[in-house]
Each structure stands twice: as C-alpha cells, then as structure tokens.
Amino acid sequence: MSARDGGRPRNAKPMSSGTIGSWADGADVIVIGFGVAGASAAVEAAVHGADVLMLERTSGWGGAAALAGGFIYMGGGTPLQKACGFEDTPEDMHAFLTAAMGAGADAAKLAIFAERSVEHFDWLTSCGVPFRAAFYDRPGWEPSGDEGLMYSGGENAYPFAELVRPAPRGHVPQMRNKRTGERGGGYMLMEPLAETVASLGVRIDYDTRFERLVAESDGRVSGVVVTSYGEELVVRARRSVVLAGGGFTFNPDMVARHVPVLTTRAGSATDAHDGQCIRAAQALGADVTHMHACEAAVHTDPALMIRGIVVDGRGTRVINEDTYPGRIGQELVSHHSSQAFIVADEQAVDEAAADRNPSSAFAPPQPAWVSDDVAELEEAAGIPAGALAATLELYNRHAERGADPVHHKATQWVRPLRAPYGLFDLRGATSGFPLGGLRTDIDGAVLDVNNEAIPGLRAAGRTTSGIAAGGYASGCSLAEGSFFGRRAGRAAAHDPPLGASRSSLG
Ligand SMILES: Cc1cc2nc3c(=O)[nH]c(=O)nc-3n(C[C@H](O)[C@H](O)[C@H](O)COP(=O)(O)OP(=O)(O)OC[C@H]3O[C@@H](n4cnc5c(N)ncnc54)[C@H](O)[C@@H]3O)c2cc1C
Structure with a gap:
C-alpha cells in the first residue's frame, strides 16, 4: 500500500542533522523522483554545473509520465502550431489559461508559463522529443495516430472560444505503434529526457525511496533520509533537494481529507504518488495550496x-x-x-x-x-x-x-x-488526480506558511500546485512538470552551498 506501510503512516518528520552519525555519498543537488519533473530538473541542474544525484524508488525511470497519453500543453506560436497552420500568441495562451485554470490560479506561474512556452517547446525538441506536424481534428481523448497537435482544453468551445481566439495547444510526442490507454506519447517524452539525463553524467540510484528531509538547526535543508533494500541511509545535499516524487493521488487519507470527491476515483498516476514528498515538506513548515482541486476523466x-x-x-x-x-x-x-x-x-x-x-x-x-x-x-x-x-x-x-x-x-x-x-x-465512470500540492514560486522554491522560501528545498511536478486551481487542460501536468522542473533544477544548481552565511541563504 502506498501511503501506509503495514498499516502505519510513514514518518515524515524532518531529521535534525545534529543527530546523524554518518552520511552516504551526496551531491550538490539531490532530485527525488525520475519522472517528468525530476528528469527536467536534473538536466538543467547538471547543465548549470551541479553534481546531481537522482533517487528513484522504482527500478527504472519514467513515473506516471512514461505511461501518459503524452499531451504537453504548449503554445504561443510553437513551430508545430505554425506548421499545422495555427496562429497563436503568448497573450492568447495566457488569456485562455487565466479563464480556464480556475479561480485563484497562480498568476506568476500562468504568466511565465505562457510567455516562455515556445522556448520550452524548443528545449524539449533539443532534448530529442519528436513531434509530427499533423493536426488531429476529430473529437476524442487523444489523436488516434501519431498526429502531434490537438485541441486539449476546450479552447474551440464555449465559453473560451468567445473569450479568446482558439488555438490547439495539446502537443503529443510522436509514438509509433501507439495503443491508446496502453502505450502513448508520454513514453516518447521520457525516453529522450532519460537519455539526456544520462548524457550529462547525472548519477541515479534506483530502488531508493525518499522518506524524509534532513534539516540544520536554522531550518535549512541539508539532505534526505532514504531507504534502499531495507537499509536506511542519510544523503547530503550540498546545495538543494528538489522534490519531484509526484502528488497524493494514491494516499487515501490525504484524498479523503482534501479532495473527497476523488475517494475511490483515483486515476492517471502511479501508486508512487503517495504524498510523501508533500508530507515531508509540510513537516518542515511548508505551505500547500489548491488541495481541493482535481483533474477528472469521464470514461467514455x-x-x-x-x-x-x-x-x-x-x-x-x-x-x-x-x-x-x-x-x-x-x-x-x-x-x-x-x-x-x-x-x-x-x-x-x-x-x-x-x-x-x-x-x-x-x-x-x-x-x-x-x-x-x-x-x-x-x-x-x-x-x-x-x-x-x-x-x-x-x-x-x-x-x-x-x-x-x-x-x-x-x-x-x-x-x-x-x-x-x-x-x-x-x-x-470518472477518475482523476489531485492538482494541489506544495506552494512554490516560479523557480520551485518551497514556501513556508510565512511565505518565506525554505532554504535548500525546491519542488516541481505534481508534488506542487502548478498552474491549475480547479480547471485543467490535457497536457498541463507534463508541461508544467517539465517547465517548472527545469526552473527548479537551474535554481537549485545556483543555491548557496552548505556553510554559506545565513544571510546568503534567504
Ligand atoms: C495513463 C495516464 C495518462 C496521462 N496522460 C497525461 C497527458 O496526456 N498529459 C499530461 O499532462 N498528463 C498526463 N498524465 C498525468 C501525468 O503523467 C502526471 O501528472 C505527471 O507525470 C506528473 O509528473 P511528476 O514528475 O510529478 O510525476 P511522475 O512523472 O510520476 O514522476 C514521479 C517519480 O517519482 C518517483 N517517486 C515517488 N515517490 C518517491 C519516493 N518517495 N522516493 C523516490 N522516488 C519517488 C516515482 O516512482 C516516479 O518515477 C497521465 C497519467 C497517466 C497515468
């Protein structure tokens, strides 16, 4: 069972660094989880000069992202949109997202997500993510073949079509021999990202499960406690920890508390989305937001x-x-x-x-x-x-x-x-996943209940609350996971090293 081991909730309390006898080999930046947010964070942290260690609880890369249909929500005039004959601007994308993502959606995240979306498309293709310039124009959950573009958020329907010029923004990586519901474009997002991670010399420890954070006496995060093959290890993070272990879809207690409409309706995640990253940060004073919000599919x-x-x-x-x-x-x-x-x-x-x-x-x-x-x-x-x-x-x-x-x-x-x-x-006939999570800034800094960044701690992907606060469009999760994952990784590489003076940690 994901959220509980043998019926007991897992301990999420931070460990005090003063109590630790020995540390396992650490890194500048430790990334928890090798899904879309973790991979993107690891790539950018490594590109920006950090020594990066990824810790993944399963035996391979991919997470829910590799199982996904593969919609990645991008727009503002991507080369794929243009090749398919659609005009779009960052302003139109921003206007649509503002209308569609729900009341209280994070304005700073919406703004930068729309403004830099074309650049993000270019980044994905530079990592080797393939797209075929073909538009799928029929109703459905996904393109039936390897078409690369489709409406995925109701942009061309009421009420949004009356508010802003419609443009399709659901970008789907090209996948040969696709089988909807079994093998989709998410794999062709993750495979090139995993290859990019490997090419940058990032170290990866599989079968290593993040349990809780290690904090210095001043609250700065300085490492993580993990279990691997039954052994507990403490690993030092010299600059930052990036939490990217997914959300809380398969933590029944958290779902019942925060999104009761999803009780018995959890879906579109793996059971590794057990809320541990969120709980571990909360135990250190992290704030959460939009915990009631959810994506939901209707199975027909x-x-x-x-x-x-x-x-x-x-x-x-x-x-x-x-x-x-x-x-x-x-x-x-x-x-x-x-x-x-x-x-x-x-x-x-x-x-x-x-x-x-x-x-x-x-x-x-x-x-x-x-x-x-x-x-x-x-x-x-x-x-x-x-x-x-x-x-x-x-x-x-x-x-x-x-x-x-x-x-x-x-x-x-x-x-x-x-x-x-x-x-x-x-x-x-409905199922879905929660959209709420840790409250972060646009660079993944985890904010505490006083609205201050917790030093040495960043997060991305479904561990965080992203651009959706009640609305949703297919592709938001993979898009924001990769977009804000990159930003978190880059910022983590530049976080002050342990031992820097407290004033420089702010
Ligand atoms: C069938 C399906 C279809 C979907 N289709 C789409 C789609 O078309 N578009 C879209 O945007 N979204 C889609 N989604 C949702 C999307 O895949 C996820 O929301 C997204 O992958 C979240 O990114 P993430 O990086 O937060 O989590 P993940 O990609 O799941 O990565 C998290 C990683 O962290 C690891 N992990 C978790 N806990 C720990 C721990 N304690 N210690 C170490 N490692 C840990 C996990 O094993 C996993 O590898 C779909 C999901 C499914 C299952």
Whole structure:
C-alpha cells in the first residue's frame, strides 16, 4: 500500500542533522523522483554545473509520465502550431489559461508559463522529443495516430472560444505503434529526457525511496533520509533537494481529507504518488495550496458525447458536450456526484463509430437501455419521471434550428435526437488526480506558511500546485512538470552551498 506501510503512516518528520552519525555519498543537488519533473530538473541542474544525484524508488525511470497519453500543453506560436497552420500568441495562451485554470490560479506561474512556452517547446525538441506536424481534428481523448497537435482544453468551445481566439495547444510526442490507454506519447517524452539525463553524467540510484528531509538547526535543508533494500541511509545535499516524487493521488487519507470527491476515483498516476514528498515538506513548515482541486476523466467516447447530450442523475443537461472531455469529467465529479448518462440516437452512434480511434484499447460504449419511450428510460435509470423528457424536448426544440441556447454547443454538433434513444450509463465512470500540492514560486522554491522560501528545498511536478486551481487542460501536468522542473533544477544548481552565511541563504 502506498501511503501506509503495514498499516502505519510513514514518518515524515524532518531529521535534525545534529543527530546523524554518518552520511552516504551526496551531491550538490539531490532530485527525488525520475519522472517528468525530476528528469527536467536534473538536466538543467547538471547543465548549470551541479553534481546531481537522482533517487528513484522504482527500478527504472519514467513515473506516471512514461505511461501518459503524452499531451504537453504548449503554445504561443510553437513551430508545430505554425506548421499545422495555427496562429497563436503568448497573450492568447495566457488569456485562455487565466479563464480556464480556475479561480485563484497562480498568476506568476500562468504568466511565465505562457510567455516562455515556445522556448520550452524548443528545449524539449533539443532534448530529442519528436513531434509530427499533423493536426488531429476529430473529437476524442487523444489523436488516434501519431498526429502531434490537438485541441486539449476546450479552447474551440464555449465559453473560451468567445473569450479568446482558439488555438490547439495539446502537443503529443510522436509514438509509433501507439495503443491508446496502453502505450502513448508520454513514453516518447521520457525516453529522450532519460537519455539526456544520462548524457550529462547525472548519477541515479534506483530502488531508493525518499522518506524524509534532513534539516540544520536554522531550518535549512541539508539532505534526505532514504531507504534502499531495507537499509536506511542519510544523503547530503550540498546545495538543494528538489522534490519531484509526484502528488497524493494514491494516499487515501490525504484524498479523503482534501479532495473527497476523488475517494475511490483515483486515476492517471502511479501508486508512487503517495504524498510523501508533500508530507515531508509540510513537516518542515511548508505551505500547500489548491488541495481541493482535481483533474477528472469521464470514461467514455468523446465522439459519442459530442453527438448526444450528457444529463445528470436528475435528467438535467450538464454542460456543452463539445468541450474538453476532462472539463465534463470535472463538472460531473465536482457538481453531480459522478451520476450521469449520455442520451444518443442511432445516427449519433453511427457517426461516433466512424470517428472511433482504431488503436483504442477501450471497447466502444454500449447503451444500458434502448427505447422509443423516454418514460421507460427514465424508470429504468431511476431518473425522475418527466425530467429527461423535458430535457430532450427543450434540446430538440432549439436543435431544430441548429441552436443550443442553454449550453452553447457549437452548431456543427447540434441536431435533434430521434427515437429510439440509447441511454449510456456513466454513473461512477470518472477518475482523476489531485492538482494541489506544495506552494512554490516560479523557480520551485518551497514556501513556508510565512511565505518565506525554505532554504535548500525546491519542488516541481505534481508534488506542487502548478498552474491549475480547479480547471485543467490535457497536457498541463507534463508541461508544467517539465517547465517548472527545469526552473527548479537551474535554481537549485545556483543555491548557496552548505556553510554559506545565513544571510546568503534567504
Ligand atoms: C495513463 C495516464 C495518462 C496521462 N496522460 C497525461 C497527458 O496526456 N498529459 C499530461 O499532462 N498528463 C498526463 N498524465 C498525468 C501525468 O503523467 C502526471 O501528472 C505527471 O507525470 C506528473 O509528473 P511528476 O514528475 O510529478 O510525476 P511522475 O512523472 O510520476 O514522476 C514521479 C517519480 O517519482 C518517483 N517517486 C515517488 N515517490 C518517491 C519516493 N518517495 N522516493 C523516490 N522516488 C519517488 C516515482 O516512482 C516516479 O518515477 C497521465 C497519467 C497517466 C497515468
């Protein structure tokens, strides 16, 4: 079990350096975790002259990132966007993110993330991450083939399309023989990054699990306590520790406390995301933020959702179905207790099948009930009598003239639904991961509850709260993990060495 060993919560209390007898071989910068944030931090720390040691609890690199579909959220006019014929600017990207990432999203992070996104694309390609200049224009969770660009945040749908010029920003590394849900573009992000890490002479200790931090009497972090093959070791960090061990998706206690809507719905992470990096920093006074926020997927075919309507357990329509499917998932998880159905007709099913990703590992959705009689469907699904009929009547009335004044689905997807109707059961078909974590500045410095940086401690990736505070777009995690991971690594390489005067540590 990830968060608990033998039923006991793992100790996260910092160890005082004064109590330590012997130290294992250390490094200038110690990076915890060899996923996307850790790899990016290690590369930049090494490039900036630091001696870097990565500590990874599993037996290989990759983390959740290597399992990911591979969307990396970038824009502002990347070469890939241009090659696919799309115009974008950092200002448009910033405006979209500001509207879409949720109230209270970190303004400084949003600003620099948008401003330097093209440079970040160039950095990834300089590390060898491949992209094919092809745009995937059909509804779905991911491109069906090795297309490199897709809308991944609802930029081209209500309400965002009315606020800012739409541009697709979901960049997907090229992956041959891809199988959606099993083998995706995330691997082709991580393999080149892992090769870059190796080429820079970074040392890596696998099967080494970070347990807690070591602190000097003045609070400065000076090392880490790890376990490896049952042995406890203390490793010195001469300049900084970068925590990049993922979030708390698979810490049931933390999920129940902070994001109860995800209880029993954890997904899109590995069980190494057990919250230990967050807890260890918290035990040293670190602040956390946006702990309630989550990404959420709804496990069905977006190509079917877009052609039907999505209703909740009371038969009420939920959202414009042409938006980012993760936004539909967030809406269902956060406001409808994950109780939902798709209502579709035969034409919708046939058109969705034609759009279907042939490489998908998932079976096409099947209706739970089919009937000409809406009352029969309501009874079968436990929807209050007349509620679904009223929803359908309203939708169809406006759809006759191609309009959706209630939720503003784009005209191209609006037409009246005709009997027989299929009701597809989405109750409980959601899962996701928390977006909250350590509060950091744009260079990964971990801030304490007094808003001061904890000396010698930086963090990146899902260990931190990034750009999303309730909203999300596919690709944000890999993008911010690599973007802010790089910045944390670079800053860590320049952190003052242990023994420097206290004033220089501020
Ligand atoms: C199937 C799937 C599809 C996804 N698709 C996308 C997508 O298309 N786009 C997107 O942006 N995101 C996607 N995600 C989410 C994304 O992969 C993660 O949010 C992202 O990888 C987080 O980056 P990270 O560096 O924080 O964590 P990771 O990439 O998981 O790396 C963390 C590393 O730290 C190690 N670690 C953890 N604890 C310790 C410890 N105590 N000691 C030492 N090492 C430790 C882990 O083993 C792991 O290697 C997907 C995830 C999954 C599983």
